[in-house]
Amino acid sequence: MSKDAIYPKNSVPTHTGCVSLVPIFNHLEKEQLDEITVTTQSVSYKKQELIYHAGDESTSLYIIHKGKVRIYRLSESGKEQLVRILNPGDFTGEMALFSESTHETYAEAMVDTKICRIDRSDLQDFLLKYPSISLKILAEFSNRLEASEKQSSRFATEKVETRIALFLVDILNEELPKTTEVTLPMSKKDLASYLGTTPETISRKFNELEDKGLIKQLTHKQIKIIDLDGLLLV
Amino acid sequence: MSKDAIYPKNSVPTHTGCVSLVPIFNHLEKEQLDEITVTTQSVSYKKQELIYHAGDESTSLYIIHKGKVRIYRLSESGKEQLVRILNPGDFTGEMALFSESTHETYAEAMVDTKICRIDRSDLQDFLLKYPSISLKILAEFSNRLEASEKQSSRFATEKVETRIALFLVDILNEELPKTTEVTLPMSKKDLASYLGTTPETISRKFNELEDKGLIKQLTHKQIKIIDLDGLLLV
DNA sequence: CGGCATTTTGACCTCGTTCAACAACTGTGG
């Protein structure tokens, strides 16, 4: 008996797929992992497809299995702001999962993407059954909240050039092994949106940073950091 | 035998004090509440005293029992940003509690304040013992994250006048019963810091909103909202 | 009342946006 007979196509169980990928689950025993795995569904999205959008009721936790997802919001005045980009192992959908509300953000596949979905009620069962998962999620939330407040604080107090410099330093620090070159994880258009400015200003400020001898633009996406300390003082 | 003989002064158990105040605990049975209550300690802070500051290792969850607490951060360039103001029933300290790190914010008593402290390890025990508490905290985190990202998005996309208008609308919506007058919950100096601008600009923009007939400044702290829809379109 | 912090006002100037034109890049079909 094939599994395709039991589960609808395009929505088969993922076996060890993404569940074992995620930090929030990867401390569990194999047995528990399997238990969770069977409740997940794998869904595929084509480039540009929306996984959910503002106003949707949230019913699932989405774990990225393969691909890339843009999370963005529309502000009161209708401007788009890029909130973050999800890579394999990252998850989203949590907002409305734990409080009773609807999504306020949009999640869009940047490339063809595979996602594992865990249903809200299944997840809640697991949280009550294995409380250690909650602690993991709390840790993740805590980090994300920290990141969001830091970002907020930068918007409130730093000028654009500083925000760009700090952004470069941040992504440099995430590079392993340590290096002096970074690859911008998104287009400059998206970067502008992420940093709360315009593509024109991004372009000009990158030039200014280069003129000051702090960076070198190798290609559009490749930046060499020449003077790290200098960047921190911008 | 008096309790003062058992517990050090200024740090006595709070009995039903604040624990029952907080949304994250108030769904529990009286018995469980009491169990938590005996592990809490009550601490008092004088106006201007710091409850914790950036760099501190976090070891406790702090619940406001009485008073008012300012949470602020210093940005990379040393400017202060007001993150939020805590009132009785609110809690803080969670950041470093769930992930292994130090505080990045400062918590300062705005007036003489009483706080209940729950030790990190005690809290973790309760979370594992009563998983429903985790769900409550997850909901709270979720809301706070939502608020922080919304704020971030406003900084990124809205001009100062709009941010002020939206702020007024937000606090108007929190007023119960519904009214058309709001009391600013902080000084205009703090408001400037909260909204990422300067006191001068706050002062000028309030005048502009008044000139446009959208609000009326009754006193420094009392604002009458004349045209709610107009405010939303600013 | 006197002293101190907050708020306001004015003048100036800087930073970043906007608009428009152009250049470079990416992907698609012939």
Place this chain on the structure above:
DNA sequence: CCACAGTTGTTGAACGAGGTCAAAATGCCG
């Protein structure tokens, strides 16, 4: 593989929002 179209990135010039600095006004508390 090239031509073309659509998108993304760059550059210039002008404008405008908001910051800064200085000083006066108001409010607050001992």
